[in-house]
Amino acid sequence: DTGVSQDPRHKITKRGQNVTFRCDPISEHNRLYWYRQTLGQGPEFLTYFQNEAQLEKSRLLSDRFSAERPKGSFSTLEIQRTEQGDSAMYLCASSFDRDLNEKLFFGSGTQLSVL
Amino acid sequence: QKEVEQNSGPLSVPEGAIASLNCTYSDRGSQSFFWYRQYSGKSPELIMFIYSNGDKEDGRFTAQLNKASQYVSLLIRDSQPSDSATYLCAVKTSYDKVIFGPGTSLSVIP
Secondary structure (H helix, E strand, O other): OOOOOOEOOOOOOOOOOOOEEEOOOOOOOOOOEEEEEOOOOOOEEEEEEEEEEEEEOOOOOOEEEEEEEEHHEEEEEEEEEOOOOOEEEEEEEOOOOOOOOOOOOEEOOOEEOOO | OOOOEOOOOOOOEOOOOOOEEEEEEEOOOOEEEEEEOOOOOEEEEEEEEEEOOOOEOOOOOEEEEEEOEEEEEEEEOOOOHHHOOEEEEEEEEEOOOOEEOEEEEEEEEE
């Protein structure tokens, strides 16, 4: 068990560019979540997957955001035409949804800075 | 109304005191409730989980749940400086996803 891995750790981009983040969950976990966190705030739900199926995408999320989890393993989060307001920490978490105790294991996050 | 709300911080308590953290949620069908701790610059980590009304104790931590009032709390007894962190209340909603509150920052003063 190597934990949840996220890549890259840091990303600096110019406004208008596209960026893609990758998350590798714990191998036996069937659920994968993406959250966004800004300083002094809690993680904001973006989307989540059960195996390869995307179960929900936040209604607050712009169409510029898209996520995939092909084959139910790793996941990617893409942001198109980045804006300065997209600057945040993007957290991935995985879990095994076996019962009520759905413990989330978080990666170290990808810190995005949009200049 | 936000889905998960927490008492505004920062909260400061002296070492050895009891720290009390509160959380309310809007989805009455929510299934289970979690407290995560997040140290500055780190990712959240789970410290408590509760799904039945009443109290659940684990060492110095006690989680309390009142579903009728849609209220969850976390008590930290004998607070230590190492408890200084942000505490996040999380809820597994009736839609089966886990969402978080804004967090409460706790400082334990030696």
